[in-house]
Amino acid sequence: GAVVSQHPSWVICKSGTSVKIECRSLDFQATTMFWYRQFPKQSLMLMATSNEGSKATYEQGVEKDKFLINHASLTLSTLTVTSAHPEDSSFYICSARWGQGYEQYFGPGTRLTVT
């Protein structure tokens, strides 16, 4: 149980285009989803927290207009990187949890390369 998927697993896009990454909880209802960014050989940095049906809460330094997060249902959250640039290339990982539970379940990640 507690499986989280991400799609796509990797994507290459041209500079200036937008890319959408999906995060789904497959066997539970995720009341809260988290988006992280991981640079090569570095740790995960929390980008934002989203609760179903409400606006995401972004961490300091994360551009809200660049990284659009939508948590429209209890099983799906999307991260859209708008007007992507090479510096946005990274590994994006989502996690999900249900109710007031503390444990987060992580997706397999999406590798974004912007050329």
Next chain:
Amino acid sequence: AQSVTQLGSHVSVSEGALVLLRCNYSSSVPPYLFWYVQYPNQGLQLLLKYTSAATLVKGINGFEAEFKKSETSFHLTKPSAHMSDAAEYFCAVSGPGGNRLAFGKGNQVVVIP
């Protein structure tokens, strides 16, 4: 705010030897502590967690960790390393409730045959 310190980005261990990964935390509230493992190009898998119950926590794959409040530590150990233990290991801390996990920089474990 919470933070975690993991020293030594790369850790080499011989197959069959003890694995010891150190984690020290800083937290202004009673912490929840986690160890995760990440294999190349994959997400994170939870190894074990401390949530204010027993201070010695046993996890998957033979790993365990001990919460020591006086030392603000949560070191991860495994008595005998296996080749399959080669991976990146992250320690993480959150406040009660598990929001806003703060991760350490990770330890890349290499197992030498």
